[in-house]
Amino acid sequence: MGLNENEMRAAIAKFVARAAGARSVNVLELRPLHGGAIQENYTLELEISGGEFAGNRSLVLRTDSPSQVGASLSRAQEFAVLQAAFAAGVSVPEPLWLCEDSSVTGKAFLLMEKVPGSATARDLVRGPLTDEAREALVERLGEELAQLHRIKPPVAALAFLPIPRQAAALTRVALYRQYLDALPSCQPALEWGLRWLERHAPPPCEPMLCHCDYRTGNYMVDGARLTGILDWEFATWSDPYEDLGWFCARCWRFGAWDKEAGGMGSRAAFYRGYERVAEAAVDPTRVAYWEVMAAVRWAIIALQQAERHHSGEQSSLELALTGRMVPEMELDMLMQIDHIERRESAHA
Amino acid sequence: MPDRPTGAELLQAARETLLSELAAQLPAEQKYPALMVASAMGIAAREAEIGSAVLDVESDMFAQLYGEQSMTQAGTEGAEQLAALRARLADEIRCGKFDGEPGDRLRLMLLEWVCARLRVSNPKYLKAAGFGDE
Numbered sequence: 001m002g003l004n005e006n007e008m009r010a011a012i013a014k015f016v017a018r019a020a021g022a023r024s025v026n027v028l029e030l031r032p033l034h035g036g037a038i039q040e041n042y043t044l045e046l047e048i049s050g051g052e053f054a055g056n057r058s059l060v061l062r063t064d065s066p067s068q069v070g071a072s073l074s075r076a077q078e079f080a081v082l083q084a085a086f087a088a089g090v091s092v093p094e095p096l097w098l099c100e101d102s103s104v105t106g107k108a109f110l111l112m113e114k115v116p117g118s119a120t121a122r123d124l125v126r127g128p129l130t131d132e133a134r135e136a137l138v139e140r141l142g143e144e145l146a147q148l149h150r151i152k153p154p155v156a157a158l159a160f161l162p163i164p165r166q167a168a169a170l171t172r173v174a175l176y177r178q179y180l181d182a183l184p185s186c187q188p189a190l191e192w193g194l195r196w197l198e199r200h201a202p203p204p205c206e207p208m209l210c211h212c213d214y215r216t217g218n219y220m221v222d223g224a225r226l227t228g229i230l231d232w233e234f235a236t237w238s239d240p241y242e243d244l245g246w247f248c249a250r251c252w253r254f255g256a257w258d259k260e261a262g263g264m265g266s267r268a269a270f271y272r273g274y275e276r277v278a279e280a281a282v283d284p285t286r287v288a289y290w291e292v293m294a295a296v297r298w299a300i301i302a303l304q305q306a307e308r309h310h311s312g313e314q315s316s317l318e319l320a321l322t323g324r325m326v327p328e329m330e331l332d333m334l335m336q337i338d339h340i341e342r343r344e345s346a347h348a
Numbered sequence: 349m350p351d352r353p354t355g356a357e358l359l360q361a362a363r364e365t366l367l368s369e370l371a372a373q374l375p376a377e378q379k380y381p382a383l384m385v386a387s388a389m390g391i392a393a394r395e396a397e398i399g400s401a402v403l404d405v406e407s408d409m410f411a412q413l414y415g416e417q418s419m420t421q422a423g424t425e426g427a428e429q430l431a432a433l434r435a436r437l438a439d440e441i442r443c444g445k446f447d448g449e450p451g452d453r454l455r456l457m458l459l460e461w462v463c464a465r466l467r468v469s470n471p472k473y474l475k476a477a478g479f480g481d482e
């Protein structure tokens with residue numbers, strides 16, 4: 001941000017005082033949070049006097065980071081998505097205020113409640129949780145996802161989200177080809193996967209509000225309790241199986257390969273939770289298809305991240321190494337397609 | 349023959365030192381960067397050692413798909429040729445030229461190419477996926 005820390009504290013205090021109808025606001029702490037390649041997050045401790053929010057409050061401030069990803073939502077759009085999810089009963093940090101006036105701190109930002117816990121994937125997958133606790137979390141995450149998917153267009157506050165005009169899978173294939181075309185190298189293996197995805201696309205279905213980055217690492221757990229779903233910047237109307245496939249894809253198991261639901265638990269538990277709230281059966285073949293899509297999508301994101309390093313936009317060993325992960329996703333993609341086709345021919 | 353130790357051997361030895369002697373001395377927040385450095389050194393060492401096998405697998409794939417002469421076009425360097433062939437294959441796949449391929453010929457070639465690259469970038473991943481050390 002363009003301001004120094006004291007100026008930023010003062011600007012935030014003034015903004016919150018007006019938004020919260022408070023007599024005065026004191027910023028006790030403002031500290032950058034690690035994580036989020038796209039957004040910059042700060043933890044914010046406030047002492048609010050007067051008005052309905054009076055008291056000490058722990059908040060998170062989310063603003064844009066220096067390197068923007070074209071496909072992600074603006075803060076105002078993300079705020080609207082958070083509000084819709086919160087109103088629908090999904091466990092998300094309560095969105096409190098949006099500041100679109102860039103003259104306040106230099107950039108638009110949103111403020112939301114800070115939920116307790118940790119979202120660090122390795123700790124969740126390998127940490128002290130018991131298998132039973134992980135299984136229960138995965139079931140709960142299935143329920144949460146189905147709750148989100150109850151939101152269907154049209155929603156006036158979400159009119160900025162494009163409604164897919166064809167099968168969501170074909171919209172994705174076209175988008176990922178555009179991304180590949182913008183990169184300097186050609187990728188025959190990923191092209192082969194995209195062609196397969198194009199030829200095997202499931203028929204269009206009723207679009208629902210999808211998170212589009214629903215995976216271990218993007219939800220907060222406090223003890224063994226789910227406290228909030230985070231990182232809504234890719235949300236859009238899509239095929240609900242996109243979220244189910246992304247969550248179960250091999251690339252998001254963090255080495256716990258046998259725990260097929262996010263490296264945390266069984267598919268059965270995840271589907272059970274989903275089905276209970278969706279009041280409909282999960283079709284495992286559609287999940288399997290979207291797991292192929294997940295491998296392709298993550299591979300392309302990895303190529304884009306490596307390109308940020310190569311181009312000099314953001315020199316970083318982490319981004320450079322991400323580029324060398326691409327064949328891992330390509331192997332996942334090929335194995336998953338093989339798995340689907342073997343199962344099909346066994347049933348034929 | 350290059351002098352011993354080779355560049356690859358030096359990288360491996362340096363990586364061992366980093367992991368066994370230095371990493372333990374680092375404060376917690378520098379452990380992750382140290383592991384990334386070790387990982388980068390491992391990839392570079394394996395590439396120096398077996399990287400040419402990846403190019404062989406890829407050249408083989410193009411020779412099978414487009415004929416032996418595709419790899420020996422006059423006036424272009426090897427890397428340029430591979431890039432041009434990669435672009436041609438990517439484009440033809442997208443246009444559906446391989447849709448009618450009998451059997452799994454192209455898929456198996458791509459799988460072999462992906463596995464060759466993983467032997468350099470992450471052999472453990474390949475093993476965990478059930479591809480062993482073959």
